[in-house]
Amino acid sequence: MSLWSLLSTPIWGPGSVLLILVLLLRLGVKIWHKIHLWDLQGCSAELTGKTAVVTGANGGIGKAVSQELACRGARVILACRSREHGQRALNEIQAASRSNRLLLGEVDLSSMASVRSFVRWLLRESPEIHLLVNNAAVCGFPTTLTPEGLDLTFATNYIGPFLLTNLLQGALQRAGSARVVNVSSFRQAHGYIDEDHLIGAGRPLTFNQNYDCSKLLLASFTRSLAQRLQGTGVTVNSVEPGVVYTGIMKHFSWSYRFLFWLLSFFFKDSKQGAIPVLYLCLAKELDGISGKYFSSSCVITLPPKAARDPHVAQSLWNTTARLTNLDKVA
Numbered sequence: 001m002s003l004w005s006l007l008s009t010p011i012w013g014p015g016s017v018l019l020i021l022v023l024l025l026r027l028g029v030k031i032w033h034k035i036h037l038w039d040l041q042g043c044s045a046e047l048t049g050k051t052a053v054v055t056g057a058n059g060g061i062g063k064a065v066s067q068e069l070a071c072r073g074a075r076v077i078l079a080c081r082s083r084e085h086g087q088r089a090l091n092e093i094q095a096a097s098r099s100n101r102l103l104l105g106e107v108d109l110s111s112m113a114s115v116r117s118f119v120r121w122l123l124r125e126s127p128e129i130h131l132l133v134n135n136a137a138v139c140g141f142p143t144t145l146t147p148e149g150l151d152l153t154f155a156t157n158y159i160g161p162f163l164l165t166n167l168l169q170g171a172l173q174r175a176g177s178a179r180v181v182n183v184s185s186f187r188q189a190h191g192y193i194d195e196d197h198l199i200g201a202g203r204p205l206t207f208n209q210n211y212d213c214s215k216l217l218l219a220s221f222t223r224s225l226a227q228r229l230q231g232t233g234v235t236v237n238s239v240e241p242g243v244v245y246t247g248i249m250k251h252f253s254w255s256y257r258f259l260f261w262l263l264s265f266f267f268k269d270s271k272q273g274a275i276p277v278l279y280l281c282l283a284k285e286l287d288g289i290s291g292k293y294f295s296s297s298c299v300i301t302l303p304p305k306a307a308r309d310p311h312v313a314q315s316l317w318n319t320t321a322r323l324t325n326l327d328k329v330a
């Protein structure tokens with residue numbers, strides 16, 4: 001059969017050409033990720049004797065991060081809101097990492113009372129904490145008030161981690177040298193800062209903009225907290241994981257989830273999404289680096305302008321400290 005007759009057989013319809021193009025594109029994306037992701041295997045960091053806390057550790061990026069930390073010898077506290085889902089993840093991580101140093105903690109980050117009671121338990125379990133990964137987040141909720149009068153999305157993504165990080169400051173400082181890692185999102189570029197959003201009021205938000213804004217607030221704190229912790233041996237940085245196929249879309253309507261699933265062919269999986277986060281946790285060259293925002297290719301990047309305004313940051317800190325009764329003991 002000549003080449004020409006092979007090429008003119010009916011299997012070369014538009015459908016198969018499209019399929020091949022998609023597969024080639026997928027291969028290209030895979031290679032691109034390989035080149036642009038940090039070389040995790042090449043990092044020799046060892047965590048025996050260290051304690052790490054990862055929020056939202058029962059799925060997606062948080063679970064992949066926890067597993068890697070456990071493999072490297074850390075005692076990992078999986079901070080999850082569902083005991084059942086948390087226990088299932090713990091069993092799986094235990095099997096994969098052969099670590100017997102995993103501990104399940106229950107916390108609902110959208111509730112300040114729950115964060116405080118989690119911290120009381122945590123400090124008894126572990127007075128020193130070397131690594132805190134603020135990973136848990138929700139998106140896809142309309143404005144919804146929690147029983148404590150906060151907006152659910154802002155409470156989970158920003159106020160909860162704010163309170164948790166502040167209440168753990170002592171434990172982080174006792175560790176001698178510690179890191180706080182916030183999982184941020186490229187979506188923050190579409191957000192803006194309005195403190196009234198925290199209590200479900202303020203300027204109206206377009207579809208899913210509460211997620212964007214809550215992530216922007218997280219980044220705004222970079223300066224404040226890093227400044228407050230200067231010289232204590234505790235560093236804080238935030239990182240953008242990239243577009244990752246996880247359960248993050250579970251609260252959206254089925255049509256959005258279907259689209260996400262279709263496109264997921266080109267997204268990172270959780271293991272790949274965890275790599276930029278692990279870079280901030282592990283990389284030796286980040287010792288002493290604080291208050292920075294890293295892109296998913298692990299490069300220091302300027303966060304949006306609103307997150308860099310020191311007056312806005314100060315005012316936001318004051319408002320959040322007041323809302324969380326920060327001056328009251330845990």
Ligand SMILES: NC(=O)c1ccc[n+]([C@@H]2O[C@H](COP(=O)([O-])OP(=O)(O)OC[C@H]3O[C@@H](n4cnc5c(N)ncnc54)[C@H](OP(=O)(O)O)[C@@H]3O)[C@@H](O)[C@H]2O)c1
Pocket residue numbers: 055056057058059060061062079080081082085107108109110111134135136137138156183184185186240241242243244245246247248249
């Ligand atoms: N996926 C992406 O493309 C992408 C892009 C940029 C940034 N990120 C960020 O990456 C981080 C991890 O997200 P993911 O993609 O891995 O999503 P995920 O699979 O949905 O994981 C989110 C985790 O947060 C937990 N969580 C939600 N609300 C909580 C609460 N009130 N208290 C305690 N835990 C709570 C969830 O627990 P349940 O299982 O109980 O709900 C889950 O374990 C998030 O900060 C997200 O904003 C993701």
Ligand SMILES: *[C@@H]1O[C@H](CO)[C@@H](O)[C@H](O)[C@H]1NC(C)=O
Pocket residue numbers: 134158159161162163165181182217218219220221222223224225226236237238291292
């Ligand atoms: C991480 O989040 C906490 C809680 O919002 C905040 O206090 C801290 O400044 C954030 N750090 C960075 C680097 O964004």
Ligand SMILES: *[C@@H]1O[C@H](CO)[C@@H](O)[C@H](O)[C@H]1NC(C)=O
Pocket residue numbers: 311314315318
């Ligand atoms: C924040 O509070 C501090 C101390 O209470 C105060 O000195 C400062 O002026 C406040 N800043 C803003 C912008 O509200």
